[in-house]
Amino acid sequence: MRANTKSQGTLRFAVVDGVAPSIRRIAVGILLLLLMVAGCTHHDSITPQETFSGEEAYHWIIAQCELGYRTPGSEAHRQVGDLIVEQLRTLGWQTREQRFTYRDTPIRNLLAWQGEGPAVLLGAHYDTRPSADEEDPDVPVMGANDGASGVAVLLELARVLDAPSTGQRVYLAFFDAEDSGGLDGWDWIVGSSHMAERWGEGGEPPLKAVVVVDMIGDRDLQIHYEYHSDVELQESIWRVADDLGYGDSIIPTYKYAILDDHIPFLRRGIPAVVMIDFDYPYWHTTQDTPDKVAPQSLEAVGRTLQVWLESR
Numbered sequence: 402m403r404a405n406t407k408s409q410g411t412l413r414f415a416v417v418d419g420v421a422p423s424i425r426r427i428a429v430g431i432l433l434l435l436l437m438v439a440g441c442t443h444h445d446s447i448t449p450q451e452t453f454s455g456e457e458a459y460h461w462i463i464a465q466c467e468l469g470y471r472t473p474g475s476e477a478h479r480q481v482g483d484l485i486v487e488q489l490r491t492l493g494w495q496t497r498e499q500r501f502t503y504r505d506t507p508i509r510n511l512l513a514w515q516g517e518g519p520a521v522l523l524g525a526h527y528d529t530r531p532s533a534d535e536e537d538p539d540v541p542v543m544g545a546n547d548g549a550s551g552v553a554v555l556l557e558l559a560r561v562l563d564a565p566s567t568g569q570r571v572y573l574a575f576f577d578a579e580d581s582g583g584l585d586g587w588d589w590i591v592g593s594s595h596m597a598e599r600w601g602e603g604g605e606p607p608l609k610a611v612v613v614v615d616m617i618g619d620r621d622l623q624i625h626y627e628y629h630s631d632v633e634l635q636e637s638i639w640r641v642a643d644d645l646g647y648g649d650s651i652i653p654t655y656k657y658a659i660l661d662d663h664i665p666f667l668r669r670g671i672p673a674v675v676m677i678d679f680d681y682p683y684w685h686t687t688q689d690t691p692d693k694v695a696p697q698s699l700e701a702v703g704r705t706l707q708v709w710l711e712s713r
């Protein structure tokens with residue numbers, strides 16, 4: 402592209418040679434401009450590093466919630482799964498779906514990967530809870546924070562990460578059926594349990610680390626250490642957050658023990674962590690809507706994970 406632009410500019414210059422100096426100056430200007438444009442293009446192509454954007458991530462909150470309640474077995478649930486896979490493929494990630502049936506309901510985990518080397522997995526659940534049982538059990542949860550926020554962070558990471566350059570195999574996992582626990586005899590963390598128990602059967606390399614993100618979009622973000630999580634892994638991530646200036650919202654003190662999608666991996670002896678803000682007043686209510694989620698919160702978590710991954 403650069404060579405073409407240059408010859409085109411030279412041609413222009415030759416054509417106007419010998420005419421009035423002012424016209425020649427314009428021609429020289431055009432030539433320089435074309436060379437500058439070519440130069441910029443070249444420069445951009447050798448600096449591909451992108452930075453995680455909270456605003457970009459927030460668009461994925463809206464896109465998911467616009468589909469409706471993403472409860473297992475529903476049409477909106479199928480659509481959000483398709484949307485995630487389509488976006489990952491567009492961004493050049495390899496993808497695989499893991500389908501099974503649980504209590505007569507079709508369940509689908511989604512997995513994407515890039516790069517070669519030691520394997521690390523970032524995961525989030527994409528299903529939403531069929532009952533807002535902390536408030537009105539007859540209405541489902543919209544899940545702007547509880548469901549959509551983790552997915553939004555992973556999809557924006559899929560855009561900005563250059564996994565091959567990190568020397569790692571990076572997996573992005575979108576777990577199904579995390580959030581129907583205690584309803585109609587359903588368990589919690591059904592999708593992640595299925596994936597963790599079968600990890601390696603399809604030739605996947607052993608995982609060095611698993612990081613689950615869940616409910617990380619609250620405007621008033623407070624992500625504490627979680628008691629089940631791997632201590633060393635947890636400290637390494639929280640340290641990056643502090644280095645980036647997020648120490649007020651990604652806080653290195655213990656607060657809760659949470660049953661979440663990191664547990665099945667811990668059960669298999671894999672170091673795993675959950676990043677979760679459990680101080681969210683709209684948890685499992687009808688009020689878990691996009692206005693409760695802030696781009697800055699998504700950005701704090703996303704940038705922390707991007708820098709943590711790229712500096713490993």
Ligand SMILES: [Zn+2]
Nearest residue numbers: 530547580685
């Ligand atoms: Zn939930």
